[in-house]
Amino acid sequence: MCLAIPGEVVKIEDDSCFVDYGGVSREASTRLFPTVKVGDFVLVHAGFVIQIIDPEEAAELVKLSQEAGFRD
């Protein structure tokens, strides 16, 4: 239930945004995190962005994923 999924914000529209989860993009509300920008890595729960991932941590995670052979 408290599952939250990380993804990258690719588009902002009014009070929502589109989050890319590695190929699949879905809408999420930004009402609980109105300061998100395109390019931010965020945590999404029940249709809402609930947290933004520290940029350094996000860069490190993306690097790890790339090293492991996953597509950017």
Added chain:
Amino acid sequence: MIDLSKRRSPQLINELKRQIELLCQNEVILAYNRPLVIMEVCGTHTASIYRYGIKSILPKQLKLVSGPGCPVCVTTNDILEKALAVACCPEVIFTSFGDMMRVPAASGSLLQRKSEGADIRIVYSPLDALKIAAENPSKQVVFFAIGFETTAPTTAAAIEKAAEKQIKNFSVISVHKTMPEALKLLLPDSKVDGLLCPGHVAAVTGAAAFDFVASELGKASAVAGFEPADIMEAIIAILQSIISGRPVLVNSYPRFVKTEASSYAVAAMNRVFKPCDATWRGLGSIPASGLALREEFAAFDALKRFPEAAQVTGADNPACRCGSVLRGELDPGDCPLMGKVCTPASPAGACMVSGEGACAAYYKYRLK
């Protein structure tokens, strides 16, 4: 993209396993002369621990137990009977997270009512429920709002949006609960030595919200993520804290959890809800552990809108041992009904229904 599969790599898991084994040979740990008990209070942790077989790779000096961390499981049959009564009103479209659908109350489940013709729909977000309300102005759309601090802000945001957009046929049954008061009640008299704090609750509340576990209750604790390596690193942090003789809270999940709260989410939750007494399955009534709508938003309270349904009462199934399971006192495998009378296809209790319930996880990964 972010891919966390490296956090499942066998090399990393083996290395962490070795570190845990080493720590368990420390004289402080050996002096306990019994297994150390570490409790998790997040259903997603429970599911991960079983899915990845973490219990089976830990040394015998460690015992992992599940606590009251699955929102579906801690919701009482009393409130479920009220929800069923609301769902059966002819003008109602009832919406719920899918996990709740099969939980058995004495009079049946939401799924049964749906098969009998009630308009009950599964949603993934309270905003889905709000959308249904906007599209069906002649109906009353009710959202069954369960969940902890991760989910409560999303219900709050949906209610504020409903107020702004004047969507008046939307209401919620708020069964939202908050963790700290439940832990303060449960932990002091328990056999628990260390606590894995729920990562995505902490993503909203901030890690600091769990400081009290160490500073007030004296239990070593770590905020943990959900990959196997995350959970094992948190266990290492807890062991190190116990060995040091000075219990602290460690944030082992810094990639998503900050020390301070997610300010907008907590603000939304506090604007819409106020603390209230709440009854938890297995723990009973706990002061200030629930979230009730504030006066300004009382119009969105489904139980006020449907006062007859609110009068309906229900009791937990006395044969089901969910209460003891949720207090960490009974291993799911030791419930006499496990796998015989009680199975996911024919559950006797809530802990067998939710994918995050300890009984369901035990059945899926240990019994099969």
